[in-house]
Every structure is written in structure tokens, then in C-alpha cells.
Amino acid sequence: MLASDLSNLASNAKSVIQAGADELHLDVMDGHFVPNITWGAPVIKCLRKSVGEDPYFDCHMMVSKPSEWVKDVAEAGGSRYCFHLEAALKDSGVDFNVAELCKLIRSCGMEVGVALKPGTDVSAVREFVSLVDMVLIMTVEPGFGGQKFMPNMMPKVVHLRDTYPNLNIQVDGGLSPSTIDVAAKAGANSIVAGSAVFKAADKEQVILGLRHTVERLGMGKAEGELTKRVKAKGAEVGVLMAGIMFVAGKYFV
Ligand SMILES: O=C(CO)[C@H](O)[C@H](O)COP(=O)(O)O
Numbered sequence: 345m346l347a348s349d350l351s352n353l354a355s356n357a358k359s360v361i362q363a364g365a366d367e368l369h370l371d372v373m374d375g376h377f378v379p380n381i382t383w384g385a386p387v388i389k390c391l392r393k394s395v396g397e398d399p400y401f402d403c404h405m406m407v408s409k410p411s412e413w414v415k416d417v418a419e420a421g422g423s424r425y426c427f428h429l430e431a432a433l434k435d436s437g438v439d440f441n442v443a444e445l446c447k448l449i450r451s452c453g454m455e456v457g458v459a460l461k462p463g464t465d466v467s468a469v470r471e472f473v474s475l476v477d478m479v480l481i482m483t484v485e486p487g488f489g490g491q492k493f494m495p496n497m498m499p500k501v502v503h504l505r506d507t508y509p510n511l512n513i514q515v516d517g518g519l520s521p522s523t524i525d526v527a528a529k530a531g532a533n534s535i536v537a538g539s540a541v542f543k544a545a546d547k548e549q550v551i552l553g554l555r556h557t558v559e560r561l562g563m564g565k566a567e568g569e570l571t572k573r574v575k576a577k578g579a580e581v582g583v584l585m586a587g588i589m590f591v592a593g594k595y596f597v
Pocket residue numbers: 346347369371404484485486487488489490491516517518519536537538539540
């Protein structure tokens with residue numbers, strides 16, 4: 345939503361849902377973790393009131409103290425709380441650590457996401473993968489929309505996809521019809537696209553194009569490596585089949 349005309353946030357949110365987006369990606373910035381300020385829980389609350397209960401709010405929390413905003417964002421209607429690992433490791437909340445943060449997010453009724461800045465090694469997230477629903481690999485320096493996609497982040501995505509075949513992997517920053525191929529091939533299955541969608545004359549076509557590319561190129565990967573692994577386990581074939589069908593909707597876990 346950062347790429348939209350923010351004076352008309354609600355109508356723009358409705359327009360992308362109408363155009364086929366699965367989720368609304370809400371970039372919360374505190375002017376401290378990143379050099380920009382956007383909005384917080386009060387705006388999310390108004391947006392929730394305006395768009396109704398259904399749309400999924402993916403809250404990308406670019407804030408220095410992620411533990412501080414969990415309850416507010418949950419009460420405002422957030423669906424997923426995606427915090428930055430770099431911030432969480434430094435967050436000085438009392439009795440606080442990353443596992444506690446994940447627990448708090450879940451206890452407030454939200455899904456958990458963990459985000460990595462471009463400079464953070466993917467190995468840093470390993471010990472937390474089992475605690476989260478999604479890992480976000482930033483493909484720009486967080487703080488601003490409309491930046492250039494960083495293809496050199498794709499080895500992180502490949503590593504995560506190879507290590508965790510069922511993990512939801514999101515990419516965020518500079519995704520568009522011209523950069524989606526490499527992200528889909530790497531194994532990303534959740535695509536954040538701001539400028540590419542809001543600058544387009546036909547939002548529906550852009551969203552459909554991104555979705556089809558993930559299905560086409562990402563599915564190839566799923567049918568390859570994922571099928572091999574699941575077939576080796578025999579009993580989980582049914583799960584894989586369900587996963588493959590679900591890719592058209594959202595994820596292929
Ligand atoms: O987190 C972000 C910036 O920090 C945004 O979500 C990201 O930049 C998406 O916008 P665009 O598609 O215009 O690059």
C-alpha cells in the first residue's frame with residue numbers, strides 16, 4: 345500500500361483486493377529502524393474498519409522495538425506481524441527474546457513473519473524458522489518504495505527453499521513483471537509488489553502475471569525437489585497434492 349496515493353488509502357486498498365491481490369502489505373516505519381515514517385496501528389485500525397474483516401493485513405514492521413506494537417497492531421486488525429530480526433535481536437523489552445516475541449504475536453491472534461535486511465546473512469534466521477509462518481527476504485534496503493530489485497538476494501531464497509521446502513518465503517522490494525522470473529525460480533511464493541501494481545494501468549493484469557509466473561516457474565521447482573522429497577516419505581504425498589492445488593490461491597505449502 346506504500347506505493348498508493350495515501351490520501352485515498354482505503355479506496356486504493358479495495359481496488360487491489362478487487363484486482364486479485366491475496367493480501368494487503370502494510371509497511372509500518374518508525375523513522376528510527378528506517379529513515380522514513382509511514383503509519384501505525386491507528387491507521388491500520390481505520391483501514392480495517394473501511395475494508396471489512398476479510399482482507400488479510402500483512403504488517404511489515406520496520407520498527408526498532410517490535411515487541412512494543414504487537415498488541416496495538418493485533419487490536420487494530422493485523423493478520424500477520426512480520427518483524428525484522430535485526431531489530432528483534434536488539435529489542436530491550438523486559439524478559440524479551442525472539443521466541444517470546446513470536447509467542448506474544450501468536451497469543452494476540454496473528455501469524456508470525458520474520459524479515460531480513462539485505463545485509464543480514466540468511467544463517468541468522470535458522471534457529472527461528474520453526475517459530476514463524478513466513479520468512480521475508482528484503483530485496484531492497486527497507487525504508488522506501490520504488491527502489492531497484494536486488495537479484496543478489498536470490499541465493500538466500502534458494503538456500504531457504506532448499507532447506508525448508510514448505511516454508512513461506514516472501515520477497516519485498518522492486519518486484520515487477522520484469523523481476524519476477526528470478527524470484528519465482530529461486531523459490532519465493534509470496535510476492536510483494538507496490539510500485540509495479542499501483543503504477544500499472546491494469547492492476548489485475550499485473551497481479552495475474554505475477555501469480556502465473558510463480559505458478560509456472562515456482563511450480564517447476566515444487567514438482568521437482570518437493571515431489572522427490574515427499575515421494576521418498578510416501579505418506580505425505582496427499583499433503584503435497586493439496587499443496588500443489590493451493591498454489592493457485594496463495595502458497596504451495
Ligand atoms: O518494505 C518496503 C520498503 O521498505 C516495501 O514493501 C517495498 O519497497 C515494496 O515497494 P515497491 O514494490 O515499490 O518496491
